[in-house]
Amino acid sequence: MSYETVDYEVRDNGVAVLTLNRPAQRNALSVQMRDEIAELLPRxxxxxxxxxxxxxxxxxxFSAGGDVSNMRKPVTARTPADSRSTLRDVHAWLPQFVGLEKPVIAAVDGVCYGAGFSLALAADFTVCTPRARFCxxxxxxxxxxxFGALFLLPRIVGLKKAKELMLTGRVVEPDEAKALGIVCEIHxxxxxxxxxxxxxxxFCQGPTEAIGVTKTLLNQTFQSDERLMGELEGFAAASVKTLPYHxxxxxxxxxxxxxxFDWDRLASQDSNPEGES
Structure with missing residues (x-):
């Protein structure tokens, strides 16, 4: 199946790559792009x-955010209900992306603004370049x-810092993004x-089911109390103990x-692929 605004491929090693593909528009998230992502997620x-x-x-x-060209309609041509409906469509699939029971790694270069920033926040890991800019x-x-920013950003950087970044709209450069926990590596x-x-x-060497369940439980931790999380842990542990991987x-x-799946050993192999001492 082909798409017009995104590219999607699954490599032989089990890694899928989803590329926002509107480079002339700095990968702004058009309605069509959002629809194509929504169509891909169940797959x-x-x-x-x-x-x-x-x-x-x-x-x-990475992405300049929402497609501003769609915002140029006369005010009279847009109603609050229209705008709300657009975002309700987004929030019909965005939780699926946040809750995808597979690790998601965002690779960010250049601008990562607005809804593009929100999409990067929805990933589990974000790596970026020295020229990345978050806003x-x-x-x-x-x-x-x-695009979920009001939910995601405070949980990553804390409420007060989220207020600062959202109320000022200032640019966050890579070193600060790493210090805040938005980015894990700079390349x-x-x-x-x-x-x-x-x-x-x-992660292709890891227990996909256990990782997925862990991710799902972690996504519930700020909305749950200790007792509920304990119950969920019990059910989850009992389930994954039956799996062949365990x-x-x-x-x-x-x-x-x-x-x-030994992260430290795998990381050491990646940094020394020839086995050199």
Whole structure:
């Protein structure tokens, strides 16, 4: 199946790559692009061959945010109900993206503004280049943050810092984004996609079901109390203990074989692929 505003491929190692593909518009999130992402999400979720997802942008930018060209209609041509309906359509699929039970790695170059910033926040890991720029730009054009930013950003940076970034609309550069926990790694532009793929590929060795359930539970932790989280932990643990991956890992442990998913070992192999000492 082909798409006009996004590219999607599943590589042989189980990593899927979703590319926002409107480089001439700095990958602004048009209605068509949003619809195509929404159409793709069930496919990604239900494809057992996909173990991790990399999200990136074509060209030199991740995403400039919402498509401002769609905002140029006369005020009389837009009603509050129209605008609300548009965002309700987004929020019909955005929770699926946030809750995707597979690791999502965003690879950010250039501008990551507005709704594009929100989409990067929805990923589990974000890597960027030194020329990446993050901005909650909504206030600059008299809008309220959307695309899940009001929910996601405070949970990552804290309420007071989220207020600062949203109420000022100032630009956040890579070093600050890393210090705030928005970004986990910074790489040169020519290595950005490879760095994201390295992270994703490590997860292909992992227990996809257990990782997915862990992610789902973590997404509930700020809306739940300790007792409820404890109950959810119990049900989740009982479920994943029945899976083949767990039994194989226990057998490997007792037979003193290397575990398939050992992040530190995999990271060491990635940094020293030839096995050099």
């Amino acid at each position: 990604i979720s239900h494809d057992a061959a996909v173990k991790a997802l990399v999200l990136t942008g074509a060209g030199e930018h 909650q730009a909504f206030v600059r054009i008299g809008l309220v943050p959307d 040169p532009p020519e290595r950005l996609l490879d760095a994201a793929l390295v992270i994703a590929t490590r 039994h194989e890992a226990v057998d490997r442990f007792f037979s003193k074989q290397p575990l398939r």
